[in-house]
Amino acid sequence: MFPEDFTIEREQLIQLWMAQGFLHPYHPGQRMQQMEDIGNEYFNILCQNSLFQDVTKDDDGIIKNCKMHDLVHNLAKEVSKCESSMQDLNNVIEDHDKPEIRHVSRVPTSTLERMSESNIARLRSLFVSDEVPSTIFLKLRALRVLDLEASGIEELPNSIGKLKHLRYLDISYTRIEALPKSIGKLYNLQTLRMHATDLEKLPQEMKNLINLRHVYFDKEIEIPAGILGQLCNLRTLPHFSVGKEMGPGIGELGGLKQLKGRLTILNLEHVKSEEEAKKAKLEEKRDVCELKFKWTRDDNNEEGSESSTSSSINDEHEHVLEGLRPHSNLQRLQIKGFRGARSPSWVMCLNNLKKIILSHCPNCEGVPALGQLPNLRHVEICRMDNLKHVGADGLDSFPLVEHMSIIRCPSLESIRIAQGSAPLRELIIEDCNGLSSLLIGPYCCTSIQKLVIWGCPNLTSLPTTQGGIASLELVIFKCDRLSSLPSGLLLRCTSLTLRYCPNLTSIFPITQDMPSSLRELTITNCKGLSSLPLSGLLSLEKLWISSLAPSISVPSGVLRSLIVSDCEELTSISMTSSSLLLEELRIGRCNNLQSIVPADLQGFPCLRELIIGHCGKLKYLPTGFHCLTRLKKLLIGPFWEELHSFPEFQLPPHSQLEELTLRGWPKLKSLPQQIQHLTCLKTLYIEKFSGVEALPEWLGNLTSLEILYIWNCENLKYLPTLQARQRLTKLKELDVTGCPLLNTGPEWPKIAHIPTILI
Numbered sequence: 001m002f003p004e005d006f007t008i009e010r011e012q013l014i015q016l017w018m019a020q021g022f023l024h025p026y027h028p029g030q031r032m033q034q035m036e037d038i039g040n041e042y043f044n045i046l047c048q049n050s051l052f053q054d055v056t057k058d059d060d061g062i063i064k065n066c067k068m069h070d071l072v073h074n075l076a077k078e079v080s081k082c083e084s085s086m087q088d089l090n091n092v093i094e095d096h097d098k099p100e101i102r103h104v105s106r107v108p109t110s111t112l113e114r115m116s117e118s119n120i121a122r123l124r125s126l127f128v129s130d131e132v133p134s135t136i137f138l139k140l141r142a143l144r145v146l147d148l149e150a151s152g153i154e155e156l157p158n159s160i161g162k163l164k165h166l167r168y169l170d171i172s173y174t175r176i177e178a179l180p181k182s183i184g185k186l187y188n189l190q191t192l193r194m195h196a197t198d199l200e201k202l203p204q205e206m207k208n209l210i211n212l213r214h215v216y217f218d219k220e221i222e223i224p225a226g227i228l229g230q231l232c233n234l235r236t237l238p239h240f241s242v243g244k245e246m247g248p249g250i251g252e253l254g255g256l257k258q259l260k261g262r263l264t265i266l267n268l269e270h271v272k273s274e275e276e277a278k279k280a281k282l283e284e285k286r287d288v289c290e291l292k293f294k295w296t297r298d299d300n301n302e303e304g305s306e307s308s309t310s311s312s313i314n315d316e317h318e319h320v321l322e323g324l325r326p327h328s329n330l331q332r333l334q335i336k337g338f339r340g341a342r343s344p345s346w347v348m349c350l351n352n353l354k355k356i357i358l359s360h361c362p363n364c365e366g367v368p369a370l371g372q373l374p375n376l377r378h379v380e381i382c383r384m385d386n387l388k389h390v391g392a393d394g395l396d397s398f399p400l401v402e403h404m405s406i407i408r409c410p411s412l413e414s415i416r417i418a419q420g421s422a423p424l425r426e427l428i429i430e431d432c433n434g435l436s437s438l439l440i441g442p443y444c445c446t447s448i449q450k451l452v453i454w455g456c457p458n459l460t461s462l463p464t465t466q467g468g469i470a471s472l473e474l475v476i477f478k479c480d481r482l483s484s485l486p487s488g489l490l491l492r493c494t495s496l497t498l499r500y501c502p503n504l505t506s507i508f509p510i511t512q513d514m515p516s517s518l519r520e521l522t523i524t525n526c527k528g529l530s531s532l533p534l535s536g537l538l539s540l541e542k543l544w545i546s547s548l549a550p551s552i553s554v555p556s557g558v559l560r561s562l563i564v565s566d567c568e569e570l571t572s573i574s575m576t577s578s579s580l581l582l583e584e585l586r587i588g589r590c591n592n593l594q595s596i597v598p599a600d601l602q603g604f605p606c607l608r609e610l611i612i613g614h615c616g617k618l619k620y621l622p623t624g625f626h627c628l629t630r631l632k633k634l635l636i637g638p639f640w641e642e643l644h645s646f647p648e649f650q651l652p653p654h655s656q657l658e659e660l661t662l663r664g665w666p667k668l669k670s671l672p673q674q675i676q677h678l679t680c681l682k683t684l685y686i687e688k689f690s691g692v693e694a695l696p697e698w699l700g701n702l703t704s705l706e707i708l709y710i711w712n713c714e715n716l717k718y719l720p721t722l723q724a725r726q727r728l729t730k731l732k733e734l735d736v737t738g739c740p741l742l743n744t745g746p747e748w749p750k751i752a753h754i755p756t757i758l759i
Contacts, residue, residue: 001084001105001127004073007065008052011236014039015191015214019144019167020124036213036235036260059355059378060331085111112136128153138162149173149193161185172196172216184208192216202227213258219266228252239264242271251279260287268295268320268337277323286327293324295337314340314363328352336360343368351375359383376400382407391416391439402426410434423447430454438463448472451489453479464488471517476501483528487513495520502527508536523548524566565589572597579604586611593618600624611635613663621647632656637663638688646672658682664689676701683707690714700724705731712738718747725750732756 001016002008014036017023023035023042043063046052052066068076077084084103101119104112105127112120112132117139125145132148134157140146143163150173161182169186172195184205192209194217201222207230214236225243228234229252237259242250250271253259263285271277282291295317318340325346326333333350334357341363347356348368355378358367362385370376377400381387387409405428406415414437417424424447429435435456440448440463450473453459457480464486471494476482478500485507490496493515498504505528508514514536521537523529524546532548534540534555544563545552554562554575561584564573570590574597582604587593593615601607601624608630612621618639629652639647644667651657657678662671662685669691675681676698684705686695692713699720705728710716716739719725733756736742742759751757 001103001125002068002073003106004070005067007067009065010040010043010063011214012193014043015168016145017042018190018213021144034235109133134159141165144168146170156180156183158182164188167191169193174198179203179206181205187211190214194218194221207231219264223248225249225252229255232256233258235260237263239266241266242268244270249279250276253280253282257281257284258287259285260289262290262292263288264292264294265324266294266296268293268317268324269297271320271323272316274319274323277320278325280324282324282326284327286329288327289330290332291326291330292334293321293336293338294334295339297337297339318342318344322346326350331355333357334359339363341365348372354378356380357382362386370401374400378403380405380407381409384409386411388413389416390414404428405430407431413437415439426450428452428454429456432456433458435459451475453477455479457481462486462489490515490518493518497522498526499524500526504528505530508533560584562586568592571595576603581606583607584609587613587615589614591616596622598622602627604628605630607631609633613637613661615639616641619643619647621649623648625649626652628652628655630656633659635661635663635685638665641665641667643667644669648674650674651678653677656680659684661685661687662689663687664692666690668692671696673698678702680704683709685709685711686713687711688713689716692716694718695720697721697724700727703727703729707731707733707735709735710737710739711735714739715741717741717743719750722750734758 017039018035023038025035026033026038047055047063047066051068051072053069054067055063056065058064080103083100084105085101085107102123103125104123105125106129109130109132120136120139121141123140123143126140126143127147128151131152137157137159140163142165144165145168146163146166147170149170154175156171156176156179158180160180163186165188166186167188167190169189169191170193172193175198177198177200179199179202181203183203184207186209189209189212191214192212196218199217199221202224204224204227207227209231211233212231213233215234216236216238219239219241223241225246225248228237228240228248232255234256235258237256240253240263241247242265250265282288317338321335321338321340322344325344328349329352330350331352332355333353336359338361343364350373352375353373354375356370356376357380358364359380359382364384365386365388367381367387367390370379379401381390388411390406390412391414400423402423402425404424404426406412407428407430410433412432412435415429415435416439427448427450429438429452431454433456436458438459449471452475454475454477457478459479460481460483462482462485472489472492473495474489474493475497476499480501481503482501483503483505490508491513494517496518498507499522504526507529517539518537519539520542521540522544523532524544526548529548532545532552534553537555538557540555541558542561543554543559546565546567548567548570552564552570552573554573558581559579560581562582563586564570565586565588567590570593572595573587573593583606585604585607586609587596588611591614594617599622601622605627607628610628610631610633613635616639621636631651634657636649637646646664646668649672651674655678658680660675660678660681660683665688668689671686671689671692679702681702682704684702684707686709688711690713693715694717697720700723708731731754734751734754735758737758
């Protein structure tokens with residue numbers, strides 16, 4: 001039923017198996033094995049036998065999506081062709097009206113209309129990609145699966161209620177605005193998918209869908225009170241929005257004892273007491289592995305409120321959260337918008353918890369003693385305005401935490417992570433303006449593989465390390481008072497990014513060893529760096545330097561990418577005379593650059609991308625362009641404005657260049673003629689050639705040209721002749737911008753054939 005190379009969702013596939021009756025409950029022991037459990041076993045067997053590929057997994061390593069191998073897909077089509085009718089891109093199976101056909105997928109509406117009524121009545125699956133006539137629904141008496149996803153249908157007819165055997169219905173990505181009341185007659189429906197529709201409200205009759213196990217809908221849809229509480233077989237409920245007055249109360253969750261997987265509870269501000277919260281009976285839902293609790297703050301109602309009222313709201317939040325105690329099997333927890341000052345007592349009982357996110361909790365001055373949770377691996381703390389210390393009370397030991405992020409906590413002063421956190425792999429700290437102290441146990445530092453410190457202007461130093469073999473990605477951004485980096489961290493770096501650290505005066509002191517494993521180095525806007533010794537970085541593969549020193553000496557070795565930009569004081573760049581691996585060289589917006597050493601590019605045979613632009617004092621380009629046989633992309637100019645001709649560059653006779661950008665200046669009267677031999681060129685940008693009045697006839701030699709941009713050529717009046725234009729047979733896009741003198745009237749016949757024209 002799925003087209004070739006289609007991304008198959010694991011849950012959806014199992015639900016389709018259920019709808020066809022392939023799965024049945026099983027009683028291997030005391031606890032019944034559900035259809036979904038059996039489907040997961042079958043799915044895993046298929047994966048283990050390589051029938052699926054290109055899998056993607058969730059945080060727990062469970063496969064979410066996959067694809068079928070082309071050969072397996074073809075085999076499945078061959079095996080099922082006797083009972084399936086499908087439309088591939090240019091092929092509609094001619095025998096679609098055979099009596100044994102049971103499954104129809106992606107065939108035109110006209111094909112359905114030609115089928116006999118008796119054969120339509122036998123169909124068990126129908127996947128439709130365009131609009132379906134309402135008359136067909138009355139004929140689908142045996143249908144179990146109806147997939148209308150992304151079809152042109154705008155309304156479900158009342159006759160949908162006649163599909164007594166329907167077990168799977170998908171109306172996602174349609175313009176359906178309302179469900180008919182007859183939807184409540186689909187008593188056998190197991191799965192209902194309603195993603196991204198125009199639905200505003202669900203009908204009251206949905207409470208009759210007593211066999212519904214999986215429902216998907218957008219959180220904006222209004223659900224009247226009394227519906228969800230009746231659907232006692234529900235396993236999948238993506239979110240539950242607590243109603244203010246007429247909407248569903250949180251007590252409706254109490255009867256949904258079969259819920260599994262993920263559940264988000266929204267608008268918890270409408271729950272007023274611990275007793276009311278307990279009616280959800282979350283503690284009994286042993287199969288819910290992920291919970292998200294979200295309060296929405298109503299500033300309009302609280303504007304001008306007294307502090308006593310605010311305190312009352314805070315106490316209310318605390319009591320409500322205490323009443324939402326989940327089952328101890330819970331693995332992931334998020335609390336957002338909570339305005340209490342104290343965490344619930346039950347957090348410390350979640351021994352299976354792997355991930356916790358605390359966000360937008362403005363009144364919490366501390367966090368729970370999370371270090372006592374034996375399976376906790378992932379901690380995120382975000383937008384806790386009053387949080388002052390992390391690690392001062394119970395947070396100094398994280399036995400298994402691997403990822404920790406602390407983001408936008410403006411009052412945070414210190415972070416302390418002790419030696420007990422040896423498994424810590426990733427630490428991210430962002431926008432903590434008050435942070436002045438970061439203390440990490442030395443042995444903890446040896447395990448960190450990624451350390452990001454972003455927007456901490458009062459931080460003066462980083463923790464050091466004692467040994468360690470794990471490679472480190474280190475990112476430091478907007479740390480105004482940071483003056484140096486500890487050598488222990490640098491020696492482990494494989495990637496180092498430094499941006500906007502104005503007081504950083506040195507990175508690799510002469511007295512220290514150079515980080516021999518450093519492969520990527522990015523330094524931008526660190527004005528305090530007067531020199532940048534790079535010669536000892538023999539493993540460096542990528543170097544990006546911006547807004548730095550008056551001279552740069554590039555290390556020899558295995559460099560593959562060099563980017564130098566916005567260095568106003570830079571006068572010279574010195575590279576090794578031979579860099580056999582360099583593939584990318586970009587030099588831009590260095591207005592005082594006068595020399596590039598070496599002056600010959602013969603030693604760079606692997607260059608694929610070369611950019612030298614906006615260098616206002618550069619008079620000459622390096623020689624050796626004729627040796628760049630692998631060059632695919634080239635951008636050059638503008639240079640010294642007193643030049644009357646473009647600096648010489650001569651590409652090899654059979655150049656493979658595909659994209660060229662030429663940027664000129666006022667004194668240039670013509671384009672560089674050497675580009676007329678670039679027969680492989682597909683894209684050409686011509687910018688700011690103010691002195692050019694007519695494009696040359698030899699432009700017609702660029703027979704592979706597909707896209708031509710002509711921008712800000714103020715005196716351009718004429719395009720090449722019609723004869724030259726006729727040779728540009730592949731040209732499909734022309735963009736002419738900022739050329740006011742170009743008279744499109746007489747020139748129009750030359751370009752009218754081009755599919756896309758922007759002038």
